[in-house]
Amino acid sequence: MIDESKRDLINQIQKKFPKLSKGQKLIAQYIIENYDKAAFMTASKLANKVGVSESTVVRFANALGFEGYPQLQKGLEEIIKTKLTTVQRVEMASEYSNEGAILKKVLKSDMDNIRTTLEKIDYDVFQQVIDKICSAEKIYIVGLRSSTALADYFGFYLNLILDNVKIVSYGISNIFEQMLRISERDLVIGIGFPRYSIQTVDALTYAKEQGATIVGITDSLLSPLASIADYPLTAKSNMASFVDSLVAPLSLINALIVAVGMREKDEITEYFNKLEGIWEKYNVYERKNQS
Template identity: 50%
Template sequence: MQTDLLSNINNNYNHFSKGQKLLANYILNNYEKAVFLTAAKLGKIVGVSESTVVRFATLLGYDGYPKLQRALEEMVKNKLNSVQRMEVTFDRINRDNILKSVLHSDADKIRITSEEIDEKAFEVAVDTILQAKTIYIIGVRSSAPLASFLNYYFNIIFKNVKLISTNSASDLFEQLYRLNEEDVIIGISFPRYSMSTLKAMEFASSRGAHSITITDSYDSPLTTNSNCNLIARSDMASVVDSLVAPLSVINALIVAVCLKKQDQIVDTFASLEKIWSEYKVYRNDEDNDIK
């Protein structure tokens, strides 16, 4: 994606107007900053009108400025290191009301995910999970809590669920070596993408296993070896990864699977409630014994 956009700008540079060349130069030299600018703000920075920015995006072959921003986003998201991510966050955030700024940003990502996610792919994912002999789940680093959350509920619902933990390459393949075409692997990763998760998905593909990805874009490297892609927006440049939208997608997966296995799930939780009560797993059970 980076090569396509930057090459496009370079190849057409001599045909640009003076204002378009100012835009081209800024994007070529500051694309990691340009991605976060509105058309109006980008125009103000380089000294051209907002309409010039919009026409520039169209000239490059994009259907409006937001599409150009999306192309820039694909370039930038896997390149920012942790220090650069903090610098961008500090520039973007409203320091007078950090709480609301973060909450509104997270809510926006859920909204965009809801509008863009492929519902047919979601249905395929649910059916694939229900038909699998063994379900493998992998998500490391910041994606590890998502994988752990999905594993917790799937272990209640299904008999054969394996959460892959990776301390080394040998550990990874030792946990996956029984994986075959009757199984499914669910890979969860967001920029900067984990090599362990990528290797796991590649290995699953070589074994003919079904695969589901939960990631941020169809340009994510995880999609190369996946049969089914669930795209959830994350914040590519933040001090911490915004994973509320992926968590919502995972919640939906769990609910959808439960509805498909409704009778069995009711029996399972009825049995668990008896065990939880007997062994006083929850605070309410302990309070009942206090005189």
């Protein structure tokens, strides 16, 4: 986790600027003016762009208190996630030479996101979230904007296992009206990734004020959802151009669904047997050809 002093790297760089060397000042100036591009450059590429040596880039990172350039780059990525406009994200795609390059870049990025999520997931928190899901009187799932699909998916499968799940979404009633009866016996699962929905943050804040337990599924412990959550779970969601990568978050949600399902295995086996009969009777799914 990036410490508090590095929450805003732009301000950090500006404060250090007078004490930097001539070459380091060139790097600082470029990052301040082009943070959206610099965050995705290697040390070598940044050095060539600015006209300094790669070692100067490394020393610049050290001057800001980082062990090396990769740590500076990660810190910058965390900061710019919420600042990039959709237009800037589209411009990031200009580096893709053709459709084949896009396919490889996006799939590789998604694989890296899942790998990083697996390496950094807090297994104790994961276990505690399962406990809370299984013991809550009522479960509210809040995911708006691009996270709506994740919330709907999570809610759909949890509703097949449990009978106390409510998906909070846009509709005739606003999100606060849908959460009006929330209490300290309830669990609220907030899902949000950059650019974070203000309404999701407000909904979690309201639920916290009512004494409910909060789970945050988000991209970083620096996320506004994580700061509200009693139990934050992070999944990496580095974007590929203007599209948010939700592959790792969906994989994390899948893991939660399966884990809860295994806790309720006996009950859901009977439930699914009944559902299969209903599905077959009313032709919900296509039937296999019978000889």
